[in-house]
Amino acid sequence: MQKIHRIRFISVNLYRLMKLCWGICPRETTILVVIRLFQAFVPGIQLVLTKHLVDSVSDVFAHQHNVSQALLYLGMQSLLLLIVQSVQLLEQYNNSKMQFKIGFTVDEQVAAKAANISLRYFDTGSFYDTLQRASSGQSQRMIELLNGPMQIVQNTITMITIIGVLLNFSYVTAILVVLMSIPPFFINHHIGNMRRNLLMVLIPISRRIAYFLNLLRGRETAKEVRVFQLQHFLLGKWKEQFNKQMAFQLSFERKRIWLQSLYDIPNVVVMTVNLGLLIWLGSKNGFSIGDYVAISQAYLTVQGVAAAVSLSVAGIFENVKLLSDLLAFLNIKVEEETTQTDTPAIHFPSLNQHGIVVKDLSFAYDTDKKLRLKNVSFQIKPGQRVAIVGDNGAGKSTLIKCLLGLYRNYDGHIFYENTDLKHMNAKLVFQHVGAVFQDYSKYDFSIKENIGIGDIERLTDDEGIRAAAEKSGAHEFIQKLEHQYETEVGNTFGGAVDLSGGQWQRVAISRSFFSKADLLVFDEPAASLDPFAELSLYQSLAKLSEGKITIMISHRLSSCVDADLILVMRNGEVVEQGTHDELMDVGGYYSSMFLSQLSGYQKKAVAK
Ligand SMILES: Nc1ncnc2c1ncn2[C@@H]1O[C@H](COP(=O)(O)OP(=O)(O)OP(=O)(O)O)[C@@H](O)[C@H]1O
Known part of the structure; x- marks a missing residue:
């Protein structure tokens, strides 16, 4: 029941956030979709080109002929590389543009809301934590969120095409590759949850760190800090919070590395077994060197793509949760306390009878x-x-x-x-x-x-x-x-x-x-x-x-x-x-x- 509720929460907020992004920069979002679709097919094309290039080069080396064919494949591969790099540059520029546009709109909406809501909200410390969560790094998060589903689609297309290629060579290899792509999904999801919890703990601490630094560096407090010799005392308080922050962060890093290594060791073993299997299959079925290079490249690509899908899913969960603070903040009703009646007064009464x-x-x-x-x-x-x-x-x-x-x-x-x-x-x-x-x-x-x-x-x-x-x-x-x-x-x-x-x-x-x-x-x-x-x-x-x-x-x-x-x-x-x-x-x-x-x-x- 709780899971259903959670999935509903994620999908509703994901929809609202994507709508918000689309509303802010429809043109850039469309460009991003086209880029992602293009990138989805690149690894498959690269794989086929690699196979043909390696085969024709080994043919040239073995029999000293067909040089023009090898050069043609080389040219095609270089052209693809050039296009991929240009698209990457376009993607970077498009992302910067989106970040500015989203950052501008989000900051504007948060500032306008903060300046208009009831004074009541400013009485509690937890409100400032929410405000901080609603305002810091949200444009970057929005772009990540927008990218998430697109990356999942892109990587899934890539994975399907490459697994299709692998199936041509060996079912066992294809199945092993698919199986090994499952653990990173859970590991990354777990790491995402841990990172989100860490952020919740770190926000009040980082506000304290900033507060003590402001006391030490601010003009308002400069006189008292000197007269009462507060330097040591305030530095002590700052250090205490800084160490606390460091301890939380390092503990998270240790857990993350431990989880990562839990997967990395068996993954290397399976990869070695898999490539050994390919050599053995090659001895039976007469694979070419191009086949071997293409298959090992496919194996690594699928691994990378599977990890990217799981990271994207984890990222969506993480970002939706963190961005839900922004949505909740933007949803605070400014009007909720302005009039408590359906028929509000239109004119301010002149205070000339009863006052x-x-x-x-x-x-x-x-x-x-x-x-x-x-x-x-x-x-x-x-x-x-x-x-x-x-x-x-x-x-x-x-x-x-x-x-x-x-x-x-x-x-x-x-x-x-x-x-x-x-x-x-x-x-x-x-x-x-x-x-x-x-x-x-x-x-x-x-x-x-x-x-x-x-x-x-x-x-x-x-x-x-x-x-x-x-x-x-x-x-x-x-x-x-x-x-x-x-x-x-x-x-x-x-x-x-x-x-x-x-x-x-x-x-x-x-x-x-x-x-x-x-x-x-x-x-x-x-x-x-x-x-x-x-x-x-x-x-x-x-x-x-x-x-x-x-x-x-x-x-x-x-x-x-x-x-x-x-x-x-x-x-x-x-x-x-x-x-x-x-x-x-x-x-x-x-x-x-x-x-x-x-x-x-x-x-x-x-x-x-
Ligand atoms: N934002 C707040 N949240 C919680 N309690 C508050 C807040 N502001 C004031 N108080 C409390 O309400 C009480 C009345 O405070 P108020 O500022 O109205 O007093 P005052 O008569 O104006 O005092 P002074 O003469 O010292 O300015 C005090 O006990 C104070 O601690």
């Missing part, structure tokens, strides 16, 4: 299923400025990721005006929200592009970009740069200018200001800003919030005093909510946090 209403929101990450948000409820009225405060790990960032629709597998409801977030297409939501995350991205592009991608359709709106930079306070340092907004920033490419932490943060804030968002979210926006920049940011936020909702996570409670609503989070719950004055009057957790920060400042001021 955002959150009811009994609970959420757990897929990784550990622990509730990180527990029955959270609140309402943000139109145009309000909201501050979310609380302990580390209380769930503040998780809450905003749910509010933005980055995670949709929550319980409870998030209403944008009267529309449930789950009824809105993700793209529609993302067009109307803007965010600066704690770990915002630094793009090694020009400053203009770094800001402009906040609203990709207005990437060339220089005025708008400048206005956004002025609001965030970034304009001041940008205009001092040699190429101003055209300055390339970052440290990946030569000639670019690197920015300070605070400057990067201002660029990221400009990006969100540039977006047409109705809801703006800032996760610790002032973490790298100097006190003046922080103050001007809050003033800008106040101006911006006219008609818009802004949500800000902050650990500096002094920045929250003017907020219209403060949500205080602890352990996944909103434990207090209200304005600064209301919460101070309650004298609860917020007021104790605020007073403790305040006393820190006061003590320092008094000490001075």
Whole structure:
């Protein structure tokens, strides 16, 4: 039953993958089929030519006549060789073309899928293993897979023609040749299985190897590696993984060589017996030297061809299994979490009556299923400025990721005006929200592009970009740069200018200001800003919030005093909510946090 299931899995996926290849490069696939068919008949023709050439040459040597016939066979053999070599070159070029075309399409599809699927997938390490399996070396594998069935047909034709030739001389030889072609089939199939299992084990190890090497070589980590003297420690970790990889690989090689030799020794014995048998038969039936050379060549060719067929079958099994990861990855539905209703909202509601209403929101990450948000409820009225405060790990960032629709597998409801977030297409939501995350991205592009991608359709709106930079306070340092907004920033490419932490943060804030968002979210926006920049940011936020909702996570409670609503989070719950004055009057957790920060400042001021 399991075998039937497996064969069905292989054939269904083989069909889908071949269809994919055919769709990408039909012309090159057709050329490949023609080449394979031609190559199928070459060994048979070579065999007949060899026999005649050897016979006519030995005739020339023995009787010194018929030289022209020998030369004719020689010429024919050379011509065939020339054609075979030209076809091989054509095959190489055709393969390179196919590899580029398939590589391009596969990489494009994998990258587009990875950039569009839900954030949930990125929370688990196993997803990265799948992603790696789906993206590395797949174009080469696809070509191998496409070649597999063709090689089987090609080699089977070759084998049948050659066995036909052998049968003319001796049945026993033909039967022995066929029998000896069976073991390599099973051996190669077994080796293929072993190689596939090895790859599954090696992928997480090689990701670790690459990770430790990146830590040792990367610019981001260069400072800490030196200050904490991590070189020895990290090299040790890298060595450990490298040795692990080597041990797995060498163990596989040992098993493969052992299996191979299990076949090679009896094969040589049978071949010797077989050729001895031919000599004996020749003494009875008067074979010519050409017959002997042709038969021994046929024997070796059939052996090679049988091994190639078994390798092709094993390769198909192996590649289909490995490529099924690619198919599974490409089949992940981007839409699956975008709308959870048959009648999705078409327009983003203008948040001007009820604003955002959150009811009994609970959420757990897929990784550990622990509730990180527990029955959270609140309402943000139109145009309000909201501050979310609380302990580390209380769930503040998780809450905003749910509010933005980055995670949709929550319980409870998030209403944008009267529309449930789950009824809105993700793209529609993302067009109307803007965010600066704690770990915002630094793009090694020009400053203009770094800001402009906040609203990709207005990437060339220089005025708008400048206005956004002025609001965030970034304009001041940008205009001092040699190429101003055209300055390339970052440290990946030569000639670019690197920015300070605070400057990067201002660029990221400009990006969100540039977006047409109705809801703006800032996760610790002032973490790298100097006190003046922080103050001007809050003033800008106040101006911006006219008609818009802004949500800000902050650990500096002094920045929250003017907020219209403060949500205080602890352990996944909103434990207090209200304005600064209301919460101070309650004298609860917020007021104790605020007073403790305040006393820190006061003590320092008094000490001075
Ligand atoms: N991707 C994730 N997978 C699993 N657990 C996560 C993930 N992200 C966060 N958590 C866990 O969820 C809890 C809430 O994290 P969150 O980042 O929301 O806290 P926070 O209040 O923003 O903290 P901080 O003030 O330190 O930034 C933490 O216990 C954290 O370990």
